[in-house]
Amino acid sequence: MTGEEAASGLRVLTLELTNCGTEPLRLDGYPSVTVLDGDRRPVTIAVGRGSFGISAVAAFDAEPQPVTVPPGGSAVTGLLWRNTHTDTSAPPVVGEHLELAVATGEPTRVFTPVAPSGGGPITIDLGSTGKLGVRPWTAAP
Structure with missing residues (x-):
C-alpha cells in the first residue's frame, strides 16, 4: 500500500506490487479485490472496473494494457471510493483489510x-x- 489521497469525500488508495520472484510476471487487466471487515469477513459492496461511476478519474478509466513486471520490478493499481453516508438506518460500511x-x-x-512511512491503518470507509x-x-512510475 503506497498511500491514500482524499478530497471532498473521494478516496484513492494506490497499491504497488513488487515482483519478488525470479521470472517476469505478466499482468493484464485488473486485480481481484474483496474488502474485509475487522474480523476478516467480506463486506457486502459492489466492486467494479474503472471509476465505476464513482467519479471521473482518467487513470481508472484507461483501457487495460498488458504489463510485464521483471524480477524486482513493480506495477501499480488503485482503489477508488467515496466516503458518503446518507443512510442513517444502517451503520457506515468500513473495511479494515x-x-x-x-x-x-x-x-x-x-x-x-497502512499509511506510508509507518503510519497507522487506513480504513476503506x-x-x-x-x-x-x-x-x-x-x-x-
Missing part, C-alpha cells in the same frame, strides 16, 4: 492497508455508497 489477487482466479493474499472502483494494472 483487503483480500487481493493479481487477477480473478489467481491465489489471494490478505493485506491490512465506504459510508453508505457500497461501491469500489478498481484501476487496471500499469507499470510503476
